[in-house]
Amino acid sequence: MLDMELIxxxxxxxxxxxxKRLDPAEVSRALDELQQLDQQRRSLITEIDGxxxxxxxxxxxxxxxxxAGREPEVATPEAGRKQLAELEAELDEVQARLRDRMSELxxxxxDDVVPGGKEANRVVRTFGEPPAIEQVRDHVELSRALGLVDHERGVKLGGSGFWMYTGLGARLEWALLNWLIEQNIAAGYEFLLPPHLLLDSAGFAAGQFPKFYDDVYHLDRQSAPRGQFLLPTAETAILGAYxxxxxxxxxxxxxxxAYTPCYRREAAGSHSDERGTVRGHQFNKVEIFQFTLPEQADAALTAMVGHVESLVEKLGLHHQTSLLAAGDASASMKKTLDIEVWMPSTGKYKEVSSVSWAGDYQARRAAIRYREPGGKQTRFVHTLNGSALATSRLFPAILEQFQQADGSVLIPEVLRDRLGTDRLTPAR
Known part of the structure; x- marks a missing residue:
């Protein structure tokens, strides 16, 4: 949420x-309404205080x-109670409207984030070169040939947009998660395992509600009178916990x-670059998060991006890092850098991590503050988050980038001890 005083x-x-994100005419109308509501609120506060x-x-x-035994010249104290109650009710209504409008912005x-959509994103770094593969097979074909993912039984269990890891596929997924957990602990992050069902207040705090309210799975109000939903990312849980x-x-x-499965109402993807485990309604992800002082945020963003890049580099995957334009980044974030892996079958890069800085936008919604030493006044912290990493996209990138002419797939060196082999081979 923005700062009304700044406006x-x-x-x-x-x-x-x-x-940079909205039509200028729309911005002008929104700010006009906010300032009118703010003036109403301040006038009512003055009137109520008086x-x-x-x-x-x-x-x-x-x-x-x-x-003193005199007849009072003024009315009884109860006489003005009704008028005060009416003013307070009007103030409550105006403040609720102001909060609703503020939450929509x-x-x-x-400053260094440019306007525009995907077309305005800028590549800032690249690691390695695309692997030279004579006959490229996509990850869906490879996972079936190697017996790693059962897409048909996944659909039987959960419907379209679900899959089931099997055999060495399940072990590879679990090895990735365990390795990522160890790497994040070594980088100084505290490991959390939060609930997967969160109250609606956590969705509002993260900036996902109200705009993306329909993108998550909600429990019905009879089962959850306070409002509960399945978390779409551990970012929501870590922020909400504080x-x-x-x-x-x-x-x-x-x-x-935190490690969690993530649950999202994703639009069905028929494009070749969204097949298999690339996009679905449930996937695994490890999420890193930082709460910082305002002056620490810039260094924290640089460190988080560098940490995520190092994870993808250790896996040996060719990737690039892009600074997103304003229209392609999450509405809650001031600045986002995507780490994107190369997918040989489509000739495109696919995001495996978004590392973002929210400034005090989320903290203002969640009322997360700090108090300066020796002072009484509190200020809002800054929040940053990033995937470290989303395994449902690492998995296909590993299969495609490390595929061999004989149909096998090499295992990244950092995972070989966990799987007890250096390659995945087709069943004979």
Whole structure:
């Protein structure tokens, strides 16, 4: 959520930043409405404060007259209660409308984030070269030939958009997860295993609700009166775990990570680059997260991107890192860099991690603050998150980039001890 004080003080700067994501006319209308609601809110607060002071003065005069045995010249203290209640009810309504409108606005993109969509994304780094493969087979064909993924039984169990890892495929998926967990612990992140069912408040705090409310799986209100949903990413859980807290300044940056399955209502993908395990309604992901002081955020973003890149490099996968344009990044984020692996079968890069900096946008929604040493006033922390990594896309990248002419697939060196072999071979 944006800072209303910033909108009051520097509307032009806010409008310019939002115009990287939204139509300028839409931005102008939204800011006009926000400022009108804000003025109403402030006027009502002033009126209510004045009414309360007036009532206090009248109550004192009434009590003094009674003690002195005089007939009070003012009405009883209860006389103004109805008017005050009406003003307070009006303030509650205006504040709710203001909060709703504020929650609909996206974050302000960072200065170096350009407007536009995917076409404006910029590659900032590349690792390695695309492997030379004479006859490329895609990961779906390879996983079937090697007995790694049972797509048909996955659909039988969960419907379209689900799959089931089998045999060495299940072991490869689990080896990846265990290796990623160890790597993130070594990088100084605390390991968490959060609930998979979260309250709606966590979705709002992360900035996913209300805009993407329909993109997740919700429990019905009879089963979950407070509102519950299956987490779409561990980012939502880690952030939500610290809602309404004042963090110890001396412990910032606070670094945590979690492994969870992720549950999403993904649009059915018929394109060749979305087949197999690339896009589905349930997939595994390890997510890293940092809560920082504002002045720590830039260094934290650089470190997180470097850490994720190092994971993909250790797996030996050719990849690139792209700085996303404003229109291609999540609405909650100021700045996002995608780490994208090469998929030989499509000749395209596919994102395996988005590392993002939200500024204080999420912390403001979640009321996560810190108190400066020796001070009483609190400030909002900055939050950053990134996949480290999404295995449902690492898995096909490994199959495709390391496929051999004889139909086998080489295992990345860092995983060989876990699988007890250096290659996957077709069943004879």
């Amino acid at each position: 009051r003080k520097d509307r032009d700067a806010v409008a310019t930043a939002l115009a 009414e309360r002071q007036r009532r206090k003065a009248e109550a004192r005069a009434y009590a003094e007259a009674k003690r 996206p974050n302000l993109p960072a 809602q309404d807290e004042i963090l110890d300044t001396g412990k910032l940056p606070l670094k945590a990570f």
